[in-house]
Amino acid sequence: MSVRVGVLGATGAVGQRLIQLLDPHRDFEIAALTASDASAGETYRTAAKWRLGTPIPEDVAETTVGPTEPDAVPDDVDLLFSSLPSSVGEAVEPAFLEEGYVVSSNSSNGRTDEDVPLTIPEVNADHLGLIEVQRDERGWDGALVKNPNCSTITMVPPLAALDEAFGLTDVRVSTLQAVSGAGYSGVSSMEIIDNAIPHIGGEEQKMETESRKLLGEFDGAAVDWNDADVAASCNRIPTLDGHLENVWADTAEDVTPEAAAEAMREYPSIDLPSSPDQLIRVFEEPDRPQPRLDRNLDNGMGIATGGLRETADGVQFNCLAHNTLRGAAGASILNGELLLQEGYL
Template sequence: MTVRVGLLGATGAVGQRFVQLLDDHPTFEIAAVTASPESAGESYRDAAKWRVDTPIPERIAELTVRETSPDALPDDLDLLFSSLPSSVGAEIEPELCRAGYVVSSNSSNERMAEDVPLTIPEVNPDHLDLIDTQREQRGWDGALVKNPNCSTITMTPTLAALDEFGLERAHVSTLQAVSGAGYSGVTSMEIIDNVLPHIGGEEEKMETESRKLLGDVEDGELSLHDVDVSASCNRVPSLDGHLENVFAELDDDPSADAVHEALANFEAVDLPSAPAQPIHVFDDPERPQPRLDRMRGKGMQISAGGLQATDEGVQYNCLAHNTIRGAAGASVLNGELLVEEGWV
């Protein structure tokens, strides 16, 4: 089965990751790429200014960049992947859904909308049931599905694994790579020999998106998890890979061994891009590290380590590749889930 896909916002940093991940994908075939009106009409090779660490796929390089609008896209696309800026996505994605397209989006707009699935396949695949509610309420035949923020997706699967112990509160401090801000997002003068102790909007995303991801969908309605999440987000001079220090308060009093087992045995999903083991747990207290561990599971596995039982619960570190697992790879995985569940 071949699913023809379009890639929205294909020339940016996350868009290029999409191209890299979708090249030779067993199901998805890139049939169209879009970008800003300034790039429309150019070859993808000329428009993209390719910066990913593998060669640009020749077939994609020769595609002509289209404008991002329903009228500019081929009629025979089965699925759209979006890496649009949120301000653009907020305008264009609903138009595409009204035109009948199914959109798996990395953009931040509408992540917290009650009728929009915010999905990590290993955590809450049943939230795709919100598509029926979305279609009924919005009167369109398409569908809009979101993946969470790159920092949220690093932490939330670990919290989901710990929920069996009665998850009450989570405090997290992040050390986030510069690629999370985009190629031009942080200048060298800002970040070399420095740490930026604030990332606008990031704390709120972690605090709200995690509760939605861990929540329940019943009879087409969403209820948030009652966990209290507080976050402090920091930009550090690593290229890729968000490292996070988590303090989870639990109702139960599990041992470090029990926590290790819960994380290491967190259930996988049978999808082409999914790692066989969603969370790898290190015994070495000096791991995980961004440079050494961000590409585990082809960049799709989450790493955890430094487990310590506390009087209130557990302390640990977690790490994921922010532009693969935390962005393009997350949308691709959601696209695979949409196909698996029959929405595409």
């Protein structure tokens, strides 16, 4: 039996990706779509202004979009995927949670709250146990789970592999982030063509905090954040999709590039429909990964690494993931699959 799901903020860039991925999903059935009041009452075809390379799903196109409020979502919807702007998510997500809905959210609000699971299922599925803490403390019948920022999610799996094998002490990262991460109207063509922008508001802080929470240990009541010092510099470049990142990782134990590559290759995936069989692909070629060549690895859900070399205190490597698939919509769906597997739906 399919789980009936809804999408909050269904007309935006991530919302459209959610529709694209959910429509053929074996376990989920789209039963509700919401958007801003300006779009409410329109068909999804009209409201969404579909911009993806695949056709708009015909069975969704004529669905009427509702306002983003609990009364607009049928009671038999078991799971909501939220792709709302953070300011809107912060204002409206609690209302859905109080009504008993389970929400898998891509919105950045609340990611570092002590009682909110911030999860990459292959890395820290056990953090989902925070739901019980959350329900006790907030009195919600529902549950809120967050996936991390699209740039954070790119580097954390290889860092998790290094931390498990050698212990992390210090991380430095410089990102080369695609324009789709800013949304359709986030960066104008006059700004980004023939250019690179060495600032993305709030991005550095997200990478520096979210990564430490994701790599932390859950003791059954709280997450003890990882002690590694993380510093980030974030840059926007004129690629469409795929965030490429240069990472310097210092480790507590001695590590060679060969040992680091083996730890990444052997880092386990998880038995969920959207997770690749091999989570981290390590390229031997010195000029890989590249956004145009590697962003669609494993249907856009793989993590690509390469360029491994030894440093004074650890290793340097490059990593890449598709920012709107693995880094956003796909990450939320993966969390939804984990919620289903663990019995929260």
